[in-house]
Amino acid sequence: MRPENERKLAVGLGLVLLGVATLCYTALSPAAPDEPVRLLFDGSAGDVLFTHQTHAQDYDLECASCHHNLEDGDEIYNCGECHDEGGDAEDYPTTDAMHAQCIGCHDEMGAGPAECAECHATPK
Ligand code: HEC
Numbered sequence: 001m002r003p004e005n006e007r008k009l010a011v012g013l014g015l016v017l018l019g020v021a022t023l024c025y026t027a028l029s030p031a032a033p034d035e036p037v038r039l040l041f042d043g044s045a046g047d048v049l050f051t052h053q054t055h056a057q058d059y060d061l062e063c064a065s066c067h068h069n070l071e072d073g074d075e076i077y078n079c080g081e082c083h084d085e086g087g088d089a090e091d092y093p094t095t096d097a098m099h100a101q102c103i104g105c106h107d108e109m110g111a112g113p114a115e116c117a118e119c120h121a122t123p124k
């Protein structure tokens, strides 16, 4: 093969490999998650780590058992959009609503923490 043709072959091969690499990268990189894996709530009573994905997947809970507003177009809102000041459930503030929902379900299922210190890390 003449040096000129060898160079063309090398460049061509390089371009093919680049194409394959790009395809693999696009196909294999994970899609952005549409639900959080873990959430950390911080506050005066001590941080609370909530294992969101474990709750939804391993504990087999419906999204709507917590996101109880899901009928309008499947859009997920933060609890505070309705339960904090200015929302249509502002008479039932977020902290109370979350306590009622988290502890209420744990009681009902006889599983999951109900004591303050089992959810709240010792405040700094
Ligand atoms: C055990 C209760 C529970 C279950 C089950 C659950 N979630 Fe959540 N999710 C929450 C809580 C609590 C938050 C935090 C809301 C907040 O910060 O006001 C949250 C937050 C979210 C957020 C982030 C909202 C934002 O904008 O910050 C998304 C998205 C979401 N959940 C999707 C889902 C989907 C999809 C499912 C079902 C596969 C699901 N959740 C199941 C309790 C739950």
Ligand code: HEC
Pocket (backbone or CB within 6 Å): 066, 067, 068, 069, 077, 078, 079, 080, 081, 082, 083, 088, 089, 090, 091, 092, 097, 098, 100, 101
């Ligand atoms: C789109 C608005 C909206 C969102 C978002 C919302 N709520 Fe509510 N929630 C309401 C309304 C309205 C009520 C009933 C009125 C009242 O008691 O003030 C209610 C009532 C509740 C109740 C009382 C029992 C029940 O089911 O009726 C709990 C507990 C509760 N919400 C927890 C939560 C939690 C936790 C979140 C976030 C994961 C959340 N809510 C998100 C509007 C909302």
Ligand code: HEC
Pocket (backbone or CB within 6 Å): 048, 049, 050, 051, 054, 055, 059, 061, 065, 066, 098, 101, 102, 103, 105, 106, 109, 111, 112, 113, 118, 119
């Ligand atoms: C609809 C039911 C339900 C709701 C709502 C719920 N949980 Fe749970 N939770 C469970 C179950 C079931 C377990 C599993 C207990 C076991 O297997 O020992 C659990 C376990 C836990 C645990 C210990 C294990 C782990 O995964 O970390 C923590 C902490 C916890 N929940 C925090 C919360 C918090 C905080 C909220 C509210 C934001 C919440 N949960 C709302 C059902 C629920």
Ligand code: HEC
Pocket (backbone or CB within 6 Å): 041, 042, 043, 044, 045, 048, 050, 094, 095, 098, 099, 102, 103, 106, 113, 114, 115, 116, 117, 118, 119, 120
């Ligand atoms: C099942 C888990 C769980 C248990 C048990 C629990 N909490 Fe909480 N607590 C939470 C979560 C989640 C929040 C965050 C809600 C929010 O963002 O408003 C919170 C918020 C609070 C806040 C508001 C903090 C702030 O600065 O905004 C106080 C105060 C509090 N909890 C006190 C208590 C006390 C006292 C107990 C025991 C009697 C208790 N909690 C038991 C999960 C729990």
